[in-house]
């Protein structure tokens with residue numbers, strides 16, 4: 220039976236956001252505190268550089284078991300294979316470690332991303348997030364949002380409302396992007412970056428889509444684009460940007476998908492999208 224999309228009250232959305240924050244923090248604590256000294260590559264996926272560690276799997280298992288208890292009947296889609304159809308109309312989309320290569324190399328730019336979504340999370344463009352949280356466990360920055368409830372950064376006991384940048388001048392903009400793991404795709408993506416570099420202030424490639432989207436929401440980046448994201452890279456960060464007054468779109472102004480994600484202030488996205496929508 221396919222669950223219909225539920226009408227959610229502000230209190231229900233707030234409850235989902237609290238669960239997302241709590242679980243992001245639990246999984247974030249796990250991947251930092253129980254990281255083995257001899258952490259290596261447990262497996263590879265699409266290419267030999269698309270790696271999985273034992274901590275990706277342990278983090279996803281923690282999220283799966285906690286959600287099964289906290290939200291029985293909800294669906295689940297996880298990067299490392301967790302999958303559960305929804306009986307409630309809510310599905311959780313989780314990235315147990317976003318920025319796995321950074322985690323493997325101990326570069327402090329990785330995150331746990333947890334989002335509650337409505338719609339069919341297995342069909343591109345047929346779902347949207349209603350609550351989400353992204354935690355960088357190294358900097359202890361917890362970004363979170365609920366649909367209609369705003370977007371916030373919790374850090375060192377303070378909660379700050381987030382607002383995207385108002386920068387609309389491309390030549391003065393700080394842009395971020397990312398690359399896939401496939402060599403042919405990376406070659407095309409590098410060519411696009413080469414075209415953009417002379418037209419913008421600068422470009423950053425931090426290695427975590429979830430954190431890039433949160434940086435857009437916080438005004439630390441003026442815009443971000445990437446082709447090849449999966450729902451788990453995108454889900455929580457998408458809502459954190461839109462609840463910070465930003466726009467997140469995909470090809471030809473449609474919903475963001477694996478084909479393309481463009482994020483930023485509305486004026487900026489309007490300028491950038493046609494330049495990267497190849």
Ligand code: LIP
Pocket residue numbers: 298314316317318319320396397398399400426427428429445452
């Ligand atoms: C990563 C994304 C990033 C992308 C990387 C990688 P992962 O996700 O967050 O934006 O550029 O290639 O896909 O694989 O670390 O979960």
